[in-house]
Amino acid sequence: MINQQRGTDMRSLVQKVAVAVISTSLLGASATGAMAKDLKKVTYAIATADLNVGYPFATLPKALGYFEDEGLDVSIVPGQSSAATAQILLTGRADVGVAQPDPVMIQRANSRIPLVSFYAVSRRGTNVLITRVDSPIQTIKDLKGKKAGVGDLGSGSITYLKSRLLQEGMSDKDVQLVTTGYGTPGFEALKNGVVDFAVSFTGGVARMTVAGYNVRKLPRTEDELNQYSYNLFATEDYIKNNPDIIKGLGRATAKATIFLKNNPEAAVRAFWKYAPDRAPKDLNDPKAMERDLAILTAQIQDMGADELPDDFAWGSQETAVYDKIQKYLIDAGQIKTPADPNIFFNNSFASDYIDFDHKAIVDAAKAAK
Incomplete structure (x- = not known):
């Protein structure tokens, strides 16, 4: 554990490494953004009402200065739910946003809304059904007639529940x-029996567990372990008119992913510095670190960063995965007529997202305390 001064030293070290990397042009295209006189403002919405440590793909590049390195002044705002985030983007109240792909794909296929994914953040299914450990519910069939707890009715978890029930x-x-x-x-x-089971996500279950709530996950299907569960979205026009911003956001996210996977404890401390109101009073509190580290560990797994190499093509997207997601949405009765799966995403900038020195980021992460 570290004290506040050493936390400042960690931030300083990361900044020095970043400056050194930029000065020697190791970060390639990102150097142009870093040296720009004026930062481009970007409003970035996240599909949650609670901006906690479990959203490192947004808060970590902000905390470590990776957005600024790309010439971006990013404001992170809560978007409440995936459906609400989609509306925020469509009405121009945010430029980009992270949301579950299901609700956006449904509207894209059925109504041809102009939203597309440009970066796959989480590469594994994150939704999960949970019950109390002493609940008689053992399988999906046991859910019939039961009360289901959901965060809100605009959440992508609703679609997930419908699909599992339909199966x-x-x-x-x-x-x-x-x-x-x-x-x-x-x-x-859930604990008090107001609901019999709940639709949650892996990071949420981690939060529950470290908070002392005992829950049990219902079995998941194999298909759920290989599909996107959180993506970065923007309108087609925004992507077309702001390619440098899209590239910069992708690079910053990829860098943060590599930092996160190589030193999650330092990522927790970076979040505490970014959001001091979410930090413990005692920065050396082992329970606080255990709590937030558990949440980040779950997110690392969702992102696939626990198994994928540092030089993976972070953010890249595959037609086959969208085809699979669409099929489950069709089966769930959410998409009426199948669409070309390629309309759901833009993979044009995948090579730009990884156009930097991966080793420099790994070294900075490992050196951070």
Whole structure:
């Protein structure tokens, strides 16, 4: 553990490494953005009402200065849910946003909204159904007639629940949806029996566990382990008119991913510095580190960063994965007519996202305390 002064030293070290890397042109295209006189303003929405440590793909590049290195002045704002984030983007209240792909794909296929994914953040399914450890619920079939806790009705988890029920010959009419909110209210609703089970996500389950709530996950299918669960979206026009911003956002996100996977504890401390209101009073509190590290570990797994190499093509997207997601949305009755899966994403900048010295980022991460 470190004290506040050493936390400052860590930030200083990362900045010095970044400056050295830029000065020797090791970061390639990002140097132009870093040396720019004026930073380009970007509003970045995240599909949550609670900007906690579990969103390192946004908060970590901000905390470590990676957005600034790319010439970007990024403002991170809560988007409440995936559906709400989509509306924020469509109405121009944010430029880019992270959301679950399901709700956006449904609207894209059915109504041809102009939103597309330009960066795959989480490469594994994150949704999960949970119950109390003493619950008689063991399988999806046991959910019939039960009360389902959901964060809000605009969450992508609703689509996930509908799909899982359909796979067992049921529909959402076979359960009663109860809006519980996120975080502690949702945890308490499950604990106290207000709901019989809940639709959550891996990071949320990690938060529950370290907070002392005992829950059990229902079995997941193999297909869920190889599909995108959080992506960066923007309108087609924004991407077309701002290619340098898209490239910079992707590079900063990729750098943060590499830093995160090589030193998650330093990533926790970077978040505490970025959001002091979410930091413990005692920065050396081992329980606080255990709590936030558990959440980040779950996110690392969702991003696939626990297994993929440092030089992986972070942010890249595959047609086959979108085809698979679309098929499950069709099966769930959410998409009426199949669309070309290529309309859901833009992979044009994948090579730009990894146009930097990976070793420099790895070294900075390993040197951070």
